[in-house]
Amino acid sequence: MMTAIFAFVVDCLIGDPRSSLHPVVLIGKLISFFEGLLYHEQDSDRKKLFYGFVLMVCVLSVSYGVAEGIVWLAALSGNVYVSIVVQAVFLSFMISPRNLAEAGREIRDYLLDGNLEMARFKVGWIVGRDTDKLTEGEATRATVETISENTVDGVISPLFYFFVGGLPLAVAYRAANTMDSMVGYKNDKYLFFGRAAARADDVWNYIPARLTGFMFVAAAFLLGLDWRGAWRILRRDASKHPSPNGGWTESTVAGALGIRLGGLNYYFGKPSFRTYMGEPLHELEAKHISQAIRMMYTVTVMFLVLASATVWLLGGYLPGGLVV
Secondary structure (H helix, E strand, O other), X not given: OHHHHHHHHHHHHXXXXXXXXXXXXXHHHHHHHHHHHHOOOOOOHHHHHHHHHHHHHHHHHHHHHHHHHHHHHHHOOOOHHHHHHHHHHHHHHHOOHHHHHHHHHHHHHHHHOOOHHHHHXXXXXXXXXXXXXXOHHXXXXXXXXHHHHHHHHHHHHHHHHXXXXXXXXXXXXXXXXXXXXXXOOOOOOOOOOOHHHHHXXXXXXXXXXXXXXXXXXXXXXXXXXXXXXXXXXXXXXXXXXXXXXXXXXXXXXXHHHOOEEEEEEEEOOEEEEEEEEEOXXXXXXXXXXXXHHHHHHHXXXXXXXXXXXXXXXXXXXXXXXXXX
């Protein structure tokens, strides 16, 4: 897992640069291209389902194929270290722990400074709910929920799929996740066309979400948090989340921090209640954002250590037969 460790170091040092040539931005443009070809408002619901599936297959195939080409070109150098560096740089684009942490810290700092207006504005960058009337506790809750859930999407899942199938599979995962964020909505336009993308994202994250939930319990123990509470709330509340995967991380973090997540949110002015997870042993405040960030980084390092140990036991090979 030297490549994955190097990718994590690159992300910690540089982060996720904003560029029109960023691989995830290019994946987004690819999705928009195929959507323009395949989506027709006048189509029947059955046709929208079919063409949404075609969109998913095309995007995943192209993304996987391009990543496979990058690996092949890097291997042409004949130098294993060149191959490691090239793959690590591209893998660093697939993960985003630094960006996730920076977004959380920025919101925390505004809350600590008493600047609730800016905190609300920044929360609006990372969530889809209305943020203009959030209280300090609600802004904290939204941020902790985002950090918890995106530890899977933005960190562990890409690393997990790199471990399973190398860079091409990690890139394919990121393409699937990006598709879900672009077309996986239950609105009039995407209810049928985006269904394949939404279901695929659930499948991709199924195992990583559960691994992350268990690792969050271990992280709570290592950080001196309430690991027993994390384990108890995980078992009790994980299934309450509307997503089949989101509850595994949000419930565990809630239990570890002694806080309650979920509750009433507003989307375009319309109320939407999400079942509570955890118990309100402590009032939500800015420090909980810092604790969630520490848990995220601890889980990331834990996964890299465990994956590296597994690769070492396999003699330097990933399960997919790829040399690391």
